[in-house]
Amino acid sequence: MSLRHAVLGLLAGRPASGYELAKHFQRTLPHIWYARNHQLYPELSRLTADGHVEMGEEGPRGRRTYEINDSGREELRRWLVDVPSDRTARSETYLRAFLLSAALSRDDALLALDREVGHWRADRDEMLALTKHMADDPEADEAHQLAVSMTLRLSEAMLGWADEAREAIEARD
Numbered sequence: 001m002s003l004r005h006a007v008l009g010l011l012a013g014r015p016a017s018g019y020e021l022a023k024h025f026q027r028t029l030p031h032i033w034y035a036r037n038h039q040l041y042p043e044l045s046r047l048t049a050d051g052h053v054e055m056g057e058e059g060p061r062g063r064r065t066y067e068i069n070d071s072g073r074e075e076l077r078r079w080l081v082d083v084p085s086d087r088t089a090r091s092e093t094y095l096r097a098f099l100l101s102a103a104l105s106r107d108d109a110l111l112a113l114d115r116e117v118g119h120w121r122a123d124r125d126e127m128l129a130l131t132k133h134m135a136d137d138p139e140a141d142e143a144h145q146l147a148v149s150m151t152l153r154l155s156e157a158m159l160g161w162a163d164e165a166r167e168a169i170e171a172r173d
Helices: 003-013 018-028 037-049 070-082 092-103 106-135 142-170
Strands: 053-058 064-068
Touching: 003 018, 003 037, 003 053, 003 064, 003 070, 018 037, 018 064, 037 053, 037 064, 064 070, 092 106, 092 142, 106 142
Parallel strands: none
Antiparallel strands: 053 064
């Protein structure tokens, strides 16, 4: 996934400043895509130079608002509809799952698994709280609801996997 398309997608919802985009990434997309400010501002400059976004007038303290244009919408549509997802991305979580029983003693594998379970429980609980909050919030947007729903399901699936992994590891001699 590219930061370029994540930014275009957020701007498709509404114009925003770089600061607002950074906050949006932190608040609504941390489980999907993590973007740091030092990555975000150069990408906004590239999108502007490539003709995909337009910069509004400069406001107080140099605040600039960016807005997607027709070229940016076409690029976002092309990427979403025509470009297959890159499923070759690295995943430290999956690598750790693979190595859990191959590289660790039974006791160490269970310790590592317990740490993962703690993470996935906290993640699930956070998504459950967000789901409840969004149900009570008439301004909650559909995209955020879908992302939270997917993250909740992934967390629950990982907890199910952890139960199976624990059984397999505990069954070792």
